[in-house]
Amino acid sequence: ETGVTQTPRHLVMGMTNKKSLKCEQHLGHNAMYWYKQSAKKPLELMFVYSLEERVENNSVPSRFSPECPNSSHLFLHLHTLQPEDSALYLCASSQEPLGLSTYNSPLHFGNGTRLTVT
Amino acid sequence: SQQGEEDPQALSIQEGENATMNCSYKTSINNLQWYRQNSGRGLVHLILIRSNEREKHSGRLRVTLDTSKKSSSLLITASRAADTASYFCATDSRTGGFKTIFGAGTRLFVKA
Numbered sequence: 001e002t003g004v005t006q007t008p009r010h011l012v013m014g015m016t017n018k019k020s021l022k023c024e025q026h027l028g029h030n031a032m033y034w035y036k037q038s039a040k041k042p043l044e045l046m047f048v049y050s051l052e053e054r055v056e057n058n059s060v061p062s063r064f065s066p067e068c069p070n071s072s073h074l075f076l077h078l079h080t081l082q083p084e085d086s087a088l089y090l091c092a093s094s095q096e097p098l099g100l101s102t103y104n105s106p107l108h109f110g111n112g113t114r115l116t117v118t
Numbered sequence: 119s120q121q122g123e124e125d126p127q128a129l130s131i132q133e134g135e136n137a138t139m140n141c142s143y144k145t146s147i148n149n150l151q152w153y154r155q156n157s158g159r160g161l162v163h164l165i166l167i168r169s170n171e172r173e174k175h176s177g178r179l180r181v182t183l184d185t186s187k188k189s190s191s192l193l194i195t196a197s198r199a200a201d202t203a204s205y206f207c208a209t210d211s212r213t214g215g216f217k218t219i220f221g222a223g224t225r226l227f228v229k230a
Contacts, residue, residue, distance in 0.1 A: 002160060035220075043161075043206070043220040056217060090160055104149055104210045104218055109160030 003027040006091050006110035013081065014118055021076040021113045023091030031096045032074040033107065034066060037088040049074060050096065081117045088112045122150075122207040122221035130227045137194040139224040141207030142187075150183055151208045151218065152192050161206065164192075199230040 004025045013019050025032065034046040048056035049068040063085075065077040074091055092107040122143045131137050141150070149168045153161040167174045167183045167190070174181045180193040194201055204223040 002162070004160070006160075040222070042222045045217055045219065048217060088158075092160075104151075106151060106163040106166055107153075107161070107208075107218060108163070111158075111160045114158070 002108055002110060004091060004093055004108050004110035006089075006113050008113060009111065010114045010116075012116045012118060013078070015081060015083070017081075018077070018079040020078065021089055021091075021115075023074040023076075023110055025072055025074075025091075025093040025108070027093055027095075027108060029093035029095045029108070030071055030098070031094045031105075032068060032071075033092040033094075034074065034076050035090040035092065035109075037090055037112070039087075043090070047076075078115075081115075083117050086115055086117045088114050122209050122219070124205070124207055124221045124224040126224060127222070128225040128227070130229065131197055133197060133199055133228055133230050135197055137197050137201070137226055137228070139192045139205050139226070141190045141192070141221060143190075143207075143209050144188065147185075147209045149210065150181075150190050152179075152181060152190075153206045153208060153220075155204045155206065155223070157203075164205075194226075197226075197228045199228050202226060202228045 007022045031050045036044045045058050046060045047066045052068045063080050067075040090112045092109045094105040094107050122141045125140045151166045152164045155161045165176050165181050167181050178195045183190045204225050206220050206223040208218045208220045
């Protein structure tokens with residue numbers, strides 16, 4: 001196992017539903033990330049949290065709402081999604097040097113949530 | 119925005135052969151990383167090479183970095199069917215902070 005657990009593994013939701021993706025890391029890391037992976041496109045960084053504070057919001061639509069209640073847990077709340085939001089959503093964590101605004105340490109990924117919006 | 123671009127997009131080789139994948143990037147970097155992704159799974163970190171390093175080895179993996187050409191290569195020697203996966207290079211982005219930005223990846227298929 002990777003040390004980063006994502007649930008659920010698969011999710012099918014309608015455009016009017018509200019759902020949440022969950023990520024938990026067991027590595028004691030201080031930074032967590034959400035990435036979106038669509039077919040034939042590079043991974044897109046969505047959000048970065050460092051010590052439970054959001055440090056990056058990469059122009060993500062407001063229908064995606066992240067939450068980081070503590071350094072081990074990260075959620076992505078979904079509402080009023082579009083079919084083009086169907087993708088693999090990957091959570092990752094890393095241990096970053098404190099006091100620096102760089103986030104380049106190796107990332108540890110979960111196995112993702114395959115989201116299908118109908 | 120995409121920083122690294124892998125080449126080729128897809129590669130098919132026989133077991134036992136070497137596989138070489140290339141990555142080019144646009145701006146100066148602190149480090150470059152390579153990751154592997156098996157189908158339907160998350161990415162796994164393989165190796166990190168810093169901007170002041172030129173070559174790094176890890177088992178059957180050899181990574182080179184040429185900062186003057188803004189390029190890197192990943193060589194997998196004596197490939198195995200289990201090496202079948204997508205391989206991504208990742209660099210830091212100097213736009214709005216330093217974050218790991220991934221390329222589109224190379225799909226490697228190793229035939230047994």
